[in-house]
Amino acid sequence: MTRGPRLALALATLALLPVVPMGAGPARAQEAAPEPTPAQVIGQRYQDVLDAARRLEQNDEALRKNRENGTRLARRVEALKKSPSGVMRDAQLQDALKDLRGAIAEERRLRGVAASLAIGLRIQRLNLARESGADADRLMAMGESLVLAGDLETARHRFEAAYDDLTLPVEVPRQTTQMPAEKAAPNVDLRPRGDESPDELRTLALILRDAANRSAYNAELWSGVLRRLRAERGTVAGLLDLAPPPSEARADVLARLDAHLKEVQGEIGARRLAQVRLLGEAAVLERRAAGEEYAMLKDAATHGAPAQAPAPEGTP
Amino acid sequence: MTGHARRALPLVFPRALAAAVWLTWGGVAHASLESGFTALTEGDLPAAEAAFQEVLDRDPRNQEAMRLLGVAYLDEGRTREAFSTLQTLRVLAPDDPKVHFALARVYYQAGLRPRERAELVEALRLDPDFTQAHRFLAHALVQDGELYGASAEYVWLKEEAEHRGEPVDAVVLFNLGLLDARLGRPDRAVELLRRFLLREPEKEQAEQARTVLSRIAPQPAPGSDAPDAPHAPSTEPTDPPAAPDAAAPAP
Numbered sequence: 001m002t003r004g005p006r007l008a009l010a011l012a013t014l015a016l017l018p019v020v021p022m023g024a025g026p027a028r029a030q031e032a033a034p035e036p037t038p039a040q041v042i043g044q045r046y047q048d049v050l051d052a053a054r055r056l057e058q059n060d061e062a063l064r065k066n067r068e069n070g071t072r073l074a075r076r077v078e079a080l081k082k083s084p085s086g087v088m089r090d091a092q093l094q095d096a097l098k099d100l101r102g103a104i105a106e107e108r109r110l111r112g113v114a115a116s117l118a119i120g121l122r123i124q125r126l127n128l129a130r131e132s133g134a135d136a137d138r139l140m141a142m143g144e145s146l147v148l149a150g151d152l153e154t155a156r157h158r159f160e161a162a163y164d165d166l167t168l169p170v171e172v173p174r175q176t177t178q179m180p181a182e183k184a185a186p187n188v189d190l191r192p193r194g195d196e197s198p199d200e201l202r203t204l205a206l207i208l209r210d211a212a213n214r215s216a217y218n219a220e221l222w223s224g225v226l227r228r229l230r231a232e233r234g235t236v237a238g239l240l241d242l243a244p245p246p247s248e249a250r251a252d253v254l255a256r257l258d259a260h261l262k263e264v265q266g267e268i269g270a271r272r273l274a275q276v277r278l279l280g281e282a283a284v285l286e287r288r289a290a291g292e293e294y295a296m297l298k299d300a301a302t303h304g305a306p307a308q309a310p311a312p313e314g315t316p
Numbered sequence: 317m318t319g320h321a322r323r324a325l326p327l328v329f330p331r332a333l334a335a336a337v338w339l340t341w342g343g344v345a346h347a348s349l350e351s352g353f354t355a356l357t358e359g360d361l362p363a364a365e366a367a368f369q370e371v372l373d374r375d376p377r378n379q380e381a382m383r384l385l386g387v388a389y390l391d392e393g394r395t396r397e398a399f400s401t402l403q404t405l406r407v408l409a410p411d412d413p414k415v416h417f418a419l420a421r422v423y424y425q426a427g428l429r430p431r432e433r434a435e436l437v438e439a440l441r442l443d444p445d446f447t448q449a450h451r452f453l454a455h456a457l458v459q460d461g462e463l464y465g466a467s468a469e470y471v472w473l474k475e476e477a478e479h480r481g482e483p484v485d486a487v488v489l490f491n492l493g494l495l496d497a498r499l500g501r502p503d504r505a506v507e508l509l510r511r512f513l514l515r516e517p518e519k520e521q522a523e524q525a526r527t528v529l530s531r532i533a534p535q536p537a538p539g540s541d542a543p544d545a546p547h548a549p550s551t552e553p554t555d556p557p558a559a560p561d562a563a564a565p566a567p
Binding site for chain 2: 152157271
């Protein structure tokens, strides 16, 4: 073969070869697939929650039907046991008992499935919550990067999307100067006046307990801040050791940090104190409510029903 | 013209031209900012927005225009636009307490309370004497049930006004009085509520102040014998402090 036809053959062979190199096909396909947008990811998570809830519902329905079947079989077994003995009855009883055992086994299996599905549903819900919360932060981070890169217009769009995500689960009050009533902390004087009914006293006690819980929660938050501050102080002290400034400045920095730490400790102490005080007040109110209720009951038992109208004066 | 001057001309002329353009544009931008700020304080929000937008069209990174535009959006209730504008600015000027304060107002309007508090704390970290931020923080703390913290903030506001020789805001007196009554400090509560009633005997909260005073102090409260008190007793079980004024800082 001369050089010309050989070259043509080689070119034709090359043309017939697949464009994608061998072994690179799946990787290329993966690269080509578009990455899901955050909204799509959240949509998928939401769909997962719906699917898990539907599976749980179907399982509950199967469980209910199986229980009905089991009840029917148990009744049949009881009836067969009471019927006159015989070969036919024994065979029917054996069959019914076998079915009943099957129904019981099925019930056990379905219960296990229900528990597993309930856990799955909880996980899917958590995933959804995490994804939608993380999405706003991710969009904010993207916006910040875009601002730093100089693309302010696109950054604004990202921030607007983040705002939409942030405000999606929140019911924005129409009257923005006033928060929803159930969220507002009571800022009126809650101290009992002395004429409250036991129910009112218990309500006051509940409010105080709620405030105590909030104090405890805030104390925990401050404790986290304190831990971080202490760690920071350690870092600063280490840095100062490495590159020591004049001794006065060093003492000043550390003294100021210590003052801040003391402040935070004071905040935690105040909140813990408030928690204890509120719980104490709540307990006092609850005791008073119980005492007043007991007194009312005792009074009713001694003098008859309180609703009974008093007899007019002068009657024997 | 000497040879030296002829040689220097090509160098001097572009610089002079650039300086002239810069000065002219600087003057225009300043005038636009001024007119926008005037419109903002007068409540003409569309005009204010147009003025700030004009500055931003020429100089998209003008921080003052961006902040005031965010405030204008906020005053107009366009929280989404305010958020995006102020977030952009927060990246460009992370150490500006006014930006964090404006963002806190956005979060407040959106009902995002933890973020509102975080921005207020950041604003106060950058400027511990930021009075408006203290007011907002006090309000947020009351709403969150952190009465001790709120009390501390109101005390700061009261002492700051006294330190400056200015009259203490009636809202501060009223709220601090209520908080003191609630937190078991009746003496100071009586003093504050009486001061409030002396200042504002006809105000909406006066009736509530009298009720609390009659509970913690048996003697008649000043102003309680006003012959023609036009107010019915407040039916609201909780009376949150009035929202702090949304005054726009000067450009």
